[in-house]
Amino acid sequence: METIRIEGLTKQFPSGWPGRPPATVLDGLSLSVRQGEIYGFLGPNGSGKTTTIKVLIGLIRATSGSVELLGKPVGDVPTRRRIGFLPESPYFYDYLTAEEFLMFYGHLAGMDRAGLAGRVSRLLEVVGLVEARTRQLRKFSKGMLQRVGLAQALIHDPELVILDEPMSGLDPIGRKQVRDLILGLRDQGKTVFFSTHIIPDVEMICDRVGVIVKGKLLATGRVDELVNQGHTQSVEIACQGISVERIPAIQAMASRVVQRGSQSLIVLPGPAPLESALAEIRKQGGTLISVTPHKSSLEELFFQSQGQGQGQGSLAPARSAMGA
Amino acid sequence: MWPVVVIALNTFRENLRDKILYNLVFFALLLIGASTLLADLTIMEHHRMITDMGLAAINVVGVVIAIFVGIGLVGKEIERRTVYTIMARPIRRTQFILGKYLGLVMTLGVNMAVMVIVFLATLWLYRAPVHGVLMQAVALIFVEVLLVTAMALFFSTFTTSTLSASFTIGMFVVGHLTMDLKGIAEKSQSETVKAVTNSVYYIFPNLEMLNVKAQAAVGVGVPYAYQATASLYGLLYTAALLVGACIIFQRRDF
Incomplete structure (x- = not known):
């Protein structure tokens, strides 16, 4: 079953000047993410990763194309109860304590107070913030904010977790914790879609990966197949x-x-x-x-893809190692 | 809990922790200080001046908070991107706007209640008469504050904080001059001037309708029918601005 299905997604932003054409940030993007897998969305800065995620969350509307999450069209409000989201470099209500913050997001997801208290304690333990639970977020470091942000994405036990650059700003220990957390989510049967420009993160934990360059999906498939197929060994x-x-x-x-x-x-x-x-x-x-x-590494593939995206007027079509 | 209530309570908590109610100390000091000064300077009418001064201070402080907190209600959420994680939750954008608005209204309500208590205490201290019309004036000031908050929120859904503040202050000032504009339209020979001033008169809210401070200061009550009409007018205008804010917010990209 497909948890995320994107077909022909195009997003254009008006230039703001009359007569000047709009900027095309996503250009006919198609991909699918299956239930229970970790999907890495890999691309350089400015390739369209965050824009894709914003469309998935409903923060921006697609110019054309269709997007479905958990079998429902994007924007379906009740479906969001089943989705967790962490934005890139998150900024939260800094006057709240970590506990209040998680309670607030739990309430927004429709959880009751009784069920929330236990869930908040458990998640604060998972992300290693038990000691800081009564501290206001304004006193948190960047790494702590990232971890409490992950906790808010998981507070309502979502089936699908969408993370935008979840490892950014974390030290090596923090990165490993996040990787372990993502792997733990997969073990629980959750689907994880996360964007990154850091290749080892993808190689280490992803079941499948999609490479996006200049708003187009240049390759998608399992990591081991992607690095081998069609590339000289x-x-x-x-x-x-x-x-x-x-x-x-x-x-x-x-x-x-x-x-x-x-x-x-x-x-x-x-x-x-x-x-x-x-x-x-x-x-x-x-x-x-x-x-x-x-074998050629994902890094080589990544740079080859970037070369394709930058060097040619028309980009190569998405190549699927899985036929997906 | 309903999402609107969850967001309203969080906004109220934000306002409290941002120490917005500290303005009350300023208000109390201003009122008591000015009243003491006026009591020394005026011989005959210092009760009327204390009443006038108190109502004006309640009005100004309420409107200033409504504008400067109101423009940040949604604008700050967008600039700081806190709106991203909120919109990812199972809530509608309309619920978010209404929750933010209600949260600030709660803050303004508490703020105004405390200001009124300080005001009444000051009147009691100087043995000034307390008329029922004072509460009529306060109620209409609150309606004006609700309307100004809706103005600030409306502008902040589509423009920057600075421009929102400018537009709201502009609308507030013009709103107090609409009767003068109507007068200009009637006296003017130019059709263009008539058209422009009439348009402004009908589009902008007539905030003078909500101003009965002068009557309250001399203890002359206003008919309840007038108060009801003026309140309804203010609340309908507020509702229209909130509907506009919801429509714009519903359509915008983040």
Whole structure:
């Protein structure tokens, strides 16, 4: 089942000047997020991530296209009871204490006071703010605000959690806590959609990822498939007992060879010549130590996508590794 | 709890913690200080002047808070982006606007109640007569404050805090001059002047309708029918501004 379904989403903002065309921030964006998965929405600054999330939350209206959350059109007020949201660099009512703040958001979600008290204590514990529960938010650090913001997104136990740059402003410990929290949400069967421009965050915890550049989705799919499909992989062969510099057949196949004493490192540009290279090594009397396929990282894909977005007049269509 | 009530109570708490009611200390000092001074300076009419001064102070303090807190009611939420997480909750934008408005009205109500108590205490202190018409004047001042709050909220749904303040103050000032504009329209030979002044007269609220301070100061009551009509007029204008604010807020992007 699809928890988020976006089809042909376009958002234009008026330029503010007569005769000047509107700025297109989202350009026919389509993606889907399945129930129970962690979906990373990856893109450079200004690519349209926050605008997409604003449309999902109903803060701005789409110029065209359709968006559904939990099977209902975006803007359906009762559905919001099932959605949690943390904006980027959140700013909250700083005159409230952490406890009052969470109670307020719980009440807004329609929760009663009795159920809320226990939930507030539990969440403050989860985000490590029990000691600061009676402190006003104006006295919170940026990291603490981010954590209390996460707590407010989860106060009503939502099925879908939408987080805009949830790791920004956090130290390494805080980032790990947030990652663990997101993984915990998936274990509970929740769906998490989060935007980021930090690639390792995506690689570590996401089931699937979408890469957005200049308002277009350039790639979407599972992280492992996305980094492999359609991208050149290299293969490294380590062997000993031969001097590869003196074997023209291997040199012709390799993109790079390194000889260190009796050990050789042969880098092939892809998996295709692997069998021939191994046969040649055996034929020359060499001993195989290891064969390591070198996969392109999400970072490489990200930069390639950015290059596509910036370098071409028309962008490449979204490529789905999952066929989604 | 209803979302409107949740937001109203939170707005009320925000106002209290922003120390808005501290103005009451200023009000009390101003009133008592000025009354003492006037008691020394005037021989015959100092009771009337104390009454006049007290009602004017209640009016000015109420309107100033209505304008300067009112323009930030929604504007501050948008500028600071606190509105993002609120709009993500199962509440309608209209409920948000009404909740914010009611929260400030609660603050203004408490503020005005305390000011009236201080005012009555001052009158008692100087043995000035307390007429029922004083409460009529206070009630109409409160209606004016409700209307000015709605003006500030209306403007803040589509423009910056500075412009909202300017528009609200402008509307407040013109609102007190509409009868003069009507007079200009009647006397003017120019059709353009007539059209402009008449338009302003009919579009802007007639805030002088809500001003019976002069009668109250001399203890002359106003008919209840007039008070009811003036209150209804003020409340209808307030409702129209709130509907306008809701429509604009409903359509805007954040």
